[in-house]
Amino acid sequence: MKAWLPTLLRLAVLALLVVFITSPGWFEPLLKPLTENGAPAIYNQGSLLTLTLQHLRTVLIATVAATTVAVALAILVTRPAGAEFLPLSRSLVNIGQTFPPVAVLALAVPAVGFGEKPTLIALFLYGLLPIFENALTALTTLPGNVMEAARGAGMTGWQRLMKVELPLSTPVILGGIRLSVVISLATATIGSTVAAKTLGEVIIAGLISNNLAYVLQGGLIVAALAVLIYDGLSAIERYAARRMGQGGE
């Protein structure tokens, strides 16, 4: 009965988000009480819409790159030729995850300077791990008798990879991409501390000028984006799992 309620709620949040970033002026009266000494209530050093799009663009580029590299690496270490690297790659993933995103971000600056580049590098490197880990898990835990049947049917290694292994791994790999995107959205926010154009700029500006209205609007936009994207990707993942016959609902 209440199955439509969450969907409705999501649509409402999405609509509110779109209205807010396109016409933030409408919300000025709501945010005004949070400001002091007549400070502006709506971020005025750049358009919220542009910042949002740039934020998403940064995340998208990094995620596409990270997905390509992570899946390729996972395929490599699960082939006989790369099997030697499998145990090491597992430990590296374990070690890599102990590096906080902020540290990766800050350490990228000396190598490439300020701006979008260090943010992209940090997002890429940090985004690799969950995707690689999930792809590795998926590719190493495929049902044995299905793989046996694929070999027995006379599929070549390449055909097995493309027709059986990757399709069956898709839901789990998508799960990794979802985690990676969520982490990237957060790391991109911090990216504004190294002068990347992202929504973090709004929050940081608010923190510096003690303007709660900025902090709140920046925080709310980022939070709403993250929750909506997470939800959307979860839905795609569930759809893929059903398509792969793993839904079992």
Added chain:
Amino acid sequence: MTLRFDKLGVVIAVIVAYAAFFASFATFRANRIVPGQARPILEALPPTLGMLLLTIVIVCGIVALLKTPLILRLAASVAALVALTILIGVAGGFLTPAGNTFARIAPASGFWLLIFAFTLLLADVLTRLNLSPWSRVGVLVLAALAIAALLVSGSWDSLSILKEYASRADSFWAEASKHVTLALGSLAGAMIVGIPLGILCHRVEKLRAAVLNVLNIIQTIPSIALFGLLIAPLGWVSVHVPGAAAIGVRGIGTAPAFVALFLYSLLPVVANTVVGLAGVPRAANDAARGMGMTDRQRLFDVEFPLAFPVILTGIRIVLVQNIGLATIAALIGGGGFGVFVFQGVGQTAMDLVLLGALPTVALAFAAAIILDAVIEMTATMRRVGTA
């Protein structure tokens, strides 16, 4: 006899060759923020020591390149790492002009690449040795002691990171203790609240989906946004709730950081408690019930001990995650190692960034190894296969 190449060894040898011959070993800067000048190994060290380091690095690179016994590879990686860490300190002293207190000597890309290559070799050897939990902790303690010895002996004092440290020794330890307090305190809070909440969710099915969904949404919100969103309500509490301000509840500072870390920590703790309890074999539960245990006895004598390794896994996730996230607390005045990271970014002083980042990475890394070892020990002790 035929020489056979190790696949990983080829990668390591390529990195080593590039780092030793084409990258710079140390950077010399006239003061802490001007651009530096690169110094390759032979220029960064006195001639004999430079040749010695090159020889060690090349020999160890060859050991990595060929298919060699594990024990030899272990010796090579340790020898190379020790030589590198000692000699980078020597390079610091060698490159600093006598009496000059402004000059800054920092390890450069070649040094970091060599460290990376031989750490990779060491990690590979340790992975292949399949060490027991205790020996892994042992290796960690040995490494920590070696680094501590180098720090105490003063052989790194001429390096720029330690010069940054020397000028902020007091605040370094203050921020360090704040960082650890934030990370551990919020974890403790999450355990006190999260484990009972997890047990409740396990028992009351209706509650489970709702609680986990809410916690999931909180985890999704980027940290800096959550910090920001907590400023307003905590500020209000500080002003309007009597006594709140006295115990340190404020809009900015440690309070919102603590609350945010606590909220982030809840999901892994609650979710793993639920998963751990759900994974208790039905037979064990049935047997317990059949022998006349009350619900309470069953919880403490059967379910909880069996679920413990899974709960520990949640705690490991939280601790490693919190140590990293606590760096962001600095942005809202919460202190911690992030203070140095963001100050360094602001002043474009990379040594300062490293002063904040390296201890954070070291802490997170140590926490991960120790907790992994503990998890493995409890899991094998209880013979629970799935963790």
Added chain:
Amino acid sequence: MIEIEGITKRYDETTVVDNVSMVIEPRTIATIVGTSGSGKTTLLRMINRLVEPTSGVIKLDGADNRSLPGYQLRRSIGYAIQGHGLFPHRTVAQNIATVPLLLGWDRDRIKARVDELMTLYQLDPQAYGPRYPHELSGGQQQRVGVARALAAEPNVLLMDEPFGALDPIIRTKAQEDLLAIQKRFGTTIILVTHDMEEAVHLGDKIAVMDAGKLVQYAKPAEILARPASGFVETLVGASERPFRLLSLGHVRDAVEPGGAEGEAIPGDATQRDALAELLWSGRPALPVKGADGRLIGRVTVEGLVKRAARPQ
């Protein structure tokens, strides 16, 4: 015809299959029985080269099975395994079409073949073709698994415990289906099982394996009557022997002249069924009817008991 000549498989120091030679006649079913770890599955997997032998040769219709690349060889040999191994992300029809697609058959031919096999296995192509494997029952999944193995009209079908995961009633049905289909297509089948009952029931010849060695390879009656070793005897099960022997013969071969009271038993039932019916109903004799329904004589307890005795 499949000729296995001196096949050995060694992993490091362990010999899994030890110098096995046997010939499987075309259009027959050979069953390979043995305990787990006897090397029976490895032997089967060396026929389609999922495992490469350490030494020895396997010839299919006179040609060395190494004259083709492994994957091409496998496209020409049917392969069905325990737990069916259906691709969960493909529909039933797509699963059955796997090998024809790999061989590049045209669409109409594939569709015709898929429909033929599904109909043969009593699965309506319209209703079941577009479904996913997880939407089928265990018995249906198993039938699709065998249909997939047969899709490219292979001359040889390898089966590795294909009915192992089925419950007894569905298993009996699956065995009957297999026998019917083998008759229809004339496929040469090699079936690995640990169940002697199944081996006796399905096999024209039975190969018994123990610790990598082929202990005995003979017709079922021969295996039952003259087990080559104590191991074969244990596997046959001393207390089951007479009944297994009876299960090999049809009632029509045991008919004696004369009549009897009660309902008639069909001539193509097994002698074991007839004895069971006699013992259960407490009668000394049963009337037997032929395929056309006419009475052709009777079977007696006495007659069957003689037939259950060790052949001389």
